[in-house]
Amino acid sequence: MTVWPLWALAIALAWFPGLAMAQDTVRYYEFNLTQSPFSPDCSNFTLAEAIMINNQVPAPSIHATLGDRIRILFRNQLTTATDNTSVVQRTTGVDLRSASIHFHGIHHHGSPGMDGVPFLTQNPVLPGESFLYDFKADQAGTFFYHAHVALQELTVFGALIIYESSLADPLLQPKHNTSAHASKKNTLQPRHRPPLLVDNIAYDDDHVLMLSEWFHRSDLDAYIAGPSYNGIPEADSILINGRFLSATNPPTSCAAPPPMLTVSKHQVIRLRVIGATVHRPMIVSIAHHQMTIVEMDGQRVVPFDTPVLEVSPGQRFSVMVVMDQPLRDYAISVTPVRASSYASDPAFAPLPPPQHGRAILRYESLSSSSTTRLPLVLPTANVTSWSTPWAVWDQLKPIHSSMDPQRKADVTILLNTTYAHEWRSDAYVQRFYTNGATYEQPHTTLLHQIWAGSRTALFNNATAASLAPLVTHSDPLLGTYPLKYGQLVDVVIQNTYYTNASSCSGHPWHTHGHSHQMIAYGPGSYNHSTDAGLRNVPRPILKDTTMVYPMFSQHLHSEPVHIQGCGWAKLRLMAHNPGLWMVHCHLAPHLLQGMAIVLEESIDRIQRPPL
Incomplete structure (x- = not known):
């Protein structure tokens, strides 16, 4: 750099x-x-x-x-x-x-x-x-x-x-120890000249924990896009910061060094957990240590204590952790869970131990050199029966909120997601459809068309149905969902379930160009006449990636319908960022199969950059 x-x-x-x-x-x-x-x-x-x-x-x-x-x-x-x-x-x-x-x-x-x-x-x-x-x-x-x-x-x-600010940049601040300011109750107290500072919370060091999945196959792209597709395979290993540590105890690793965070007694560290995974949500816990969430998806939240994090693909957290345990090696455990559930058993299920990931949280005294203290102290968090949705979501509180969750939306976009096999070239392949359309890569760049003025007439002639209070299809001329500047927009993501299939899958949806609030969610199918005013998230936080959980209705099997709803979430955003913004499932295989739409937002305000 x-x-x-x-x-x-x-x-x-x-x-x-x-x-x-x-x-x-x-x-x-x-x-x-x-x-x-x-x-x-x-x-x-x-x-x-x-x-x-x-x-x-x-x-x-x-x-x-x-x-x-x-x-x-x-x-x-x-x-x-x-x-x-x-x-x-x-x-x-x-x-x-x-x-x-x-x-x-x-x-x-x-x-x-x-x-x-x-x-x-x-x-x-x-x-x-x-x-x-x-x-x-x-x-x-x-x-x-x-x-x-x-x-x-x-x-x-x-x-x-x-x-x-520069006060939060560890590259610009000398390392100090806030040991006198980390109480036994894990409260984070500010000091007069803190080494690192975010709002009124002082901490000593800043670490990144990147979670990713590793597959033992060289044909994964072709398998996902090709005719032999039969579901996303499970990852063979979970990597932490690109390294592997087995879930055995004592663990084994071929990495030198293995994934490890080295800390000192009484430190307060800011741990940034990043979900760079492409398939499974991950449950993250640290043996004998509480985590205090202070940020989610780049948005500050009121500090909230939790023993575990649920990190879906694309999500990020900052947590403060107090190093208040005896000098040992402690396991940071990463457990993938199935983001799908069954009508008879509507709960997440953890995958077996071979798919788990580990990292080492190593305490070092200020005067001693590194020593090996294996086996690891393991977490005690129980994820054998993980309910959906994660209970913490309704308990997090935003520090700042830029949108009124109670206000009536100017436009609601309802996105019904389904999948089917479609003939492509010389074989049937699986494609996802949103309101009956699968995302196709354009032949020429749409933003360049806007800069050249060739999409202006199409945007201005968008059909009345595309600009109605309830939108259920992309504009037939644009192939996108046009928005006017300043509109308050609710995007409803609808999970669906094939009655002849085995389960309903959850999907982490990511909004480009915007953070959003999840202001409501529910089981079964969204009904605009009854659910438009529903607000069951007490204090919506801003984030850019939301897991839409599988949630079955009690009447799921009572109707003779091949495709039924199995959970929905309403995401609120403000159309104040002119551009072309993709909204998509952040399971990378599903995006490759077309699970995405595009918001075409106030293109009359997009200016061509200077040459």
Whole structure:
């Protein structure tokens, strides 16, 4: 990473004093997308051509402070077409050699061309090409970035941390110990000159815990997009910060070192947990340690104590943890759970221990060197019967709220999700449909069409049904869901259940360009006439990824209907960010199969960037 030094800025201001109010601190990175062998989990399986950024998994972390400018020169240096390329391109139109980067949770106000969705906000970056991502860090919190082409995000992901101020940046503050300020009750007390500070909470250090899944197969893209698809396979291993530690006790690892956080007695640490997974939600717990949630999806919340976190793909948390235990090695446990349930047993189910992930929380005294203290102290949290939805959601409170959850929406978009097999090229493949349409990658970039003025007439002529108070289909001319500036929008995600199938699946839905509030949810099918005014989330928090849980109605099987509803959630957002914003399931295989829609928002306010 390159940070422009203060002396360079001083020289520039001396020569050009008019720049004094216009210059930002620029955080500059260069990312090269390449292919290398990767075998992180002690198995005999090696992915010969794993796609990586700068030959790293996770990719390099991006660090910035609120108000900085982030610039990333992204080069696609892929050279080899894999065996999967032809199958995926034939059935989905996606070129596996192309690439882009999405900055997950970043709204990109004023820079919609930086959102990183191929043929929606930018041309895909082809081998031998490069693209400069350039945007303002105008949100503080825990974010991440990942590839947005097919399943490249299995190995192309990295942390994006934007500190609230220089007081929260560990790179700018010396390490201290707040031991006198961590009480036995795990309350977090401020001190006069804290080493690190967010609002009124002082802490000593800042760590990232990135969760990801690893599959022992080289044909996963082709399997998901091809005719042999029969459900998403289970991951063979759970990786933490790209490393593997077995769930045995004592654990084994081929990583050197294994995934480990080293802390000191009496420290308060800020632990940023990032769900870079592509399939299963994860239950995270730390043996003998309580976690205090202070941030979720880049939004501050009133501190809330919990022994466990439920982290769905795409979600992020900041938790404060007090190091108040004896000097030992403690297990950080990551347990994947099935985000689906059955009419006869409506609960999550944990996967068996071989799929669990572990990391080590190691206490070090200030005067002693590292010693091995295995076996690990294991968590006691019980996830053998995990109810849905996670009870904590209704207990979190926002510190700030920008939307009134009680106000009547200007427009409600109802998204009914189904799946079916469709003939593509030379075989039947599974596709997801939202209101009867599967997401198809455009042939030319839609944002470029807006800049050229070729979509203006289509937008202005959007049908009355697309602008009605209740919208149930995309606009037939645009293929998107048009929004006017300033509208209060409710998006209802409807899970469905095939009565001849075995279960109803939950889906983590992510809104690009916006944070949203989940203001209501319910079992069965959403009924606008009776559910429009329902508000059963007492204090909705802002987030950008929401798990829509499977929730069965008592009358699920009473109606002779092949497809029935099995749970819904209402997500509220404000249309104040002109651009083209994807809304999609953040299970990467489901997105590859078309589970997405596009909000086309106040395009009359989108300005073409200067050349």
